[in-house]
Amino acid sequence: MLRIEHFTKTYRSKVAVDDLTLHIAPGEICGFIGHNGAGKTTTLKACCGILQFDKGAITVNGHSILTDPIACKRDLAYIPDNPDLYEFLTGIQYLNFVADIYEVSKTDRNQRIAHYGNLLGMTEDLTLKISECSHGMKQKIALIAALIHKPRLILMDEPFVGLDPIASHQLKNVMAQHCAEGGAILFSTHVLEVAEKLCHKIAIIKGGKLVASGTMEDVRGQASLEQVFLDLEDTL
Amino acid sequence: MIRTLVSLRFRALFTGLIVQRQKKNKSSKGTVILFAFLFLYVFAVVAGMMGFTFYSLAQPYHMLGLDWLYFSMAGLMGLGFAVLGSVFTTQNQLYDAKDNPLLLSMPIPPRIILLSRMIPLLAMNLLFGGLVIVPATVVYAIFVEFSIVGLLLQLLCLAGIAVLAQAISCLLGWLLHLLLSKLNKSLASVLYLVVFLGIYFYVYSQAGEILTAIVMESQQIASILSKWVWPLYAMGMGCLENGGLLLAFLGICAVCFAAVYAILSATFLRSATMSSVSRKRQKLNLKTSKTAPPVNAIVGKELRKFLGSPVYLTNLGVGLLMAAALTVAGVIFREDLLSAFSMIPGFTDLIPLLICAVLSFLISTMYISAPSVSLEGKNIWILKSLPVSGKDILNAKLLFHCRMTVPLCGICGFVLALAYG
Structure with a gap:
């Protein structure tokens, strides 16, 4: 589904991500863990075509994000950590906008908006202007917008920040359901307990370099993910 | 504490000018110099226009023995210019400032936060008022009478005008904030612009006639001002070395400012946290989506x-x-x-x-x-x-x-x- 090969991104003289290789197959949820400034957001943004990069290759279902970005973007959805949405639109206007770009039919979009709106408790709040929404409400709108076209790959940057407990629980169910249906998810998080329960694979990044990756069992072993992460931070 | 807050406000003001927000790096020295030059050019043009306007009033008023009226008119125009130029900024800085919640959560009395915001605005009013009064003063000194004491008193009057303009801007800014919390901001801005442009073009097209009328009807204007707008009369006389009336004028400006400050201090917490968010939810009707x-x-x-x-x-x-x-x-x-x-x-x-x-x-x-x-x-x-x-x-x-x-x-x-x- 997603193949990142020797991905390197440099900002002026600083190497943000250095020679990162990561593969995510259909049906997998991969947790991306690292300290602040490790390169998680840079990697996610490069995967969805927001950032250009210096070296390496990123492909989504065989399409290169550099040479065929439109084909890649049709299959994926991105949810940033801080959802800066169009403040001048209402939630429903934003969702319709995204649905129009993805050419989602009226029936499908209405059905999905109703479904995810009810699931996340957002239905009535979709009529509010986004400028009037709280951070958590914006996060939910961004989430519904990401799911409206039934993407194959979902890229999420700290998706649980700002969500209430019910919405967090529902999001975990949605993620599990998505992968059960053959989709894939790459998400970054600082909440290691969630990563332990949800993820099939883990990738730990430190200072732009991938320091550990593999299945949860391979990476964690008998210890907790937190212990593994802290040990890696100390030793490297 | 007040010094820290004021320096923060000034730093925010200048940072907005010299840092490119999107690239998040400092503009080059060349860009900063260019902006500085552009500002100076605009100020020079406006000051020049004002100087030319007051040149046509200076000698006629002097010949009629209405020198005080000359300075009163300068004061009135300076006041209007300063208020018009700063009312939206005042509303934005006092009530819509992004750091209001942060500062209000700290052990800083609201009146101090308010004062720290008013001081840079005062500087702005001084600048706008100065664009009118300084040229008027210079024209008078060159073409009528030069006096060091007179110059100093005229600059003191400028300070008084800036303080008075600040008081009026604060009140209008408060009213504007109330209005904007009810109205659509874009609509209100367009309305303001249409009215402003209408007045501007009318005055511009009639500038010659207005100036002629100001000279021809000077006695009537003098009579009205001295009877009904006594502070401006006091200001005009104060600029002509009448110390008592100058003090009276400055006193009136200070009292107006103090009164407005007291009212706004008492209501600042409520006004600053008044939300323009209505959160009016409507029933979602997916059938109407296109x-x-x-x-x-x-x-x-x-x-x-x-x-x-x-x-x-x-x-x-x-x-x-x-x-x-x-x-x-x-x-x-x-x-x-x-x-x-x-x-x-x-x-x-x-x-x-x-x-x-x-x-x-x-x-x-x-x-x-x-x-x-x-x-x-x-x-x-x-x-x-x-x-x-x-x-x-x-x-x-x-x-x-x-x-x-x-x-x-x-x-x-x-x-x-x-x-x-």
Whole structure:
């Protein structure tokens, strides 16, 4: 589904991500863990075509994000950590906008908006202007917008920040359901307990370099993910 | 504490000028110097215009023995200029400042937060008032009478005018804040701009007559001012070395400022935290939703952004307003314009060229699509992550621009061609 090969991104003289290789197959949820400034957001943004990069290759279902970005973007959805949405639109206007770009039919979009709106408790709040929404409400709108076209790959940057407990629980169910249906998810998080329960694979990044990756069992072993992460931070 | 807060406000003001927000790095020295030069140029032009205006008043008033009226008029104009120039900034800085919640959560009395915001605004009022009063003072010193004491007193009066303008701006800013919490901000801004432009063009077109009237009716104006607007009379006399009246004027300015400060201090917490958010929920009706092709979806988004952004609308939508006004005015004043044109030999043949030139000028002010990419700002990630090419995005923005301008300009050109053909 997603193949990142020797991905390197440099900002002026600083190497943000250095020679990162990561593969995510259909049906997998991969947790991306690292300290602040490790390169998680840079990697996610490069995967969805927001950032250009210096070296390496990123492909989504065989399409290169550099040479065929439109084909890649049709299959994926991105949810940033801080959802800066169009403040001048209402939630429903934003969702319709995204649905129009993805050419989602009226029936499908209405059905999905109703479904995810009810699931996340957002239905009535979709009529509010986004400028009037709280951070958590914006996060939910961004989430519904990401799911409206039934993407194959979902890229999420700290998706649980700002969500209430019910919405967090529902999001975990949605993620599990998505992968059960053959989709894939790459998400970054600082909440290691969630990563332990949800993820099939883990990738730990430190200072732009991938320091550990593999299945949860391979990476964690008998210890907790937190212990593994802290040990890696100390030793490297 | 107050010094820290005030220096923070000034730093925020200057950082906004020298740091490029999108690139998040300092502008080059060259850019800073260029901006400084541009500001100085604008100030010089405005000061020059004011100097020229007061030149036409200085000697006539001096000959009539109404030197005090000269300074009172300067004070009145300076007051008006300062208030007009700062009222929106005052409202924004006092009540819509982004760090209000942060500062209010700290052990800082609200009145101190308010004062720290008012001090930079006072500096702004000093600058705007100075653009009027300093040229008036210089013109008087050069063409009527030069006196060091007089100059110092006139500059003191400038300080008084700045304080008075601050008090009036704060009150108007408070009213504006109440109004904006009820009204759509874009609509309010456009309304303000239309009224402001209307007044500006009227005054500009009648400037000669107004100046003549100010000179011819000087005795009546003097009588009205000294009877009904005594502080301005006191200011005018104070500039002519009448110490007692100068102190009275400065006292009145200080009292007005203190009174406004006291009222605003008492209400600041409530006003600053008054939300303009209505959170009025409507029932979601998915049946009324419509689909659109991707390019049209972006055009629709651009329209909503244009109408929802006061700055975007007022800066780039003025040309649209002017084109509509030109269409109407061109028909209404057809006879007057044709008779005026006929007084210039051969000018009637140039009317089609004139219409094209005027229309071209208006179109050149409607550069709606030019800043639309940079105006995406922090939302750029949305378009970048969606399956739509850069070419389609730019075409959509251009299409929006054309849809806004082409029909209106077409109608304007057609109507004018018919009216003057």
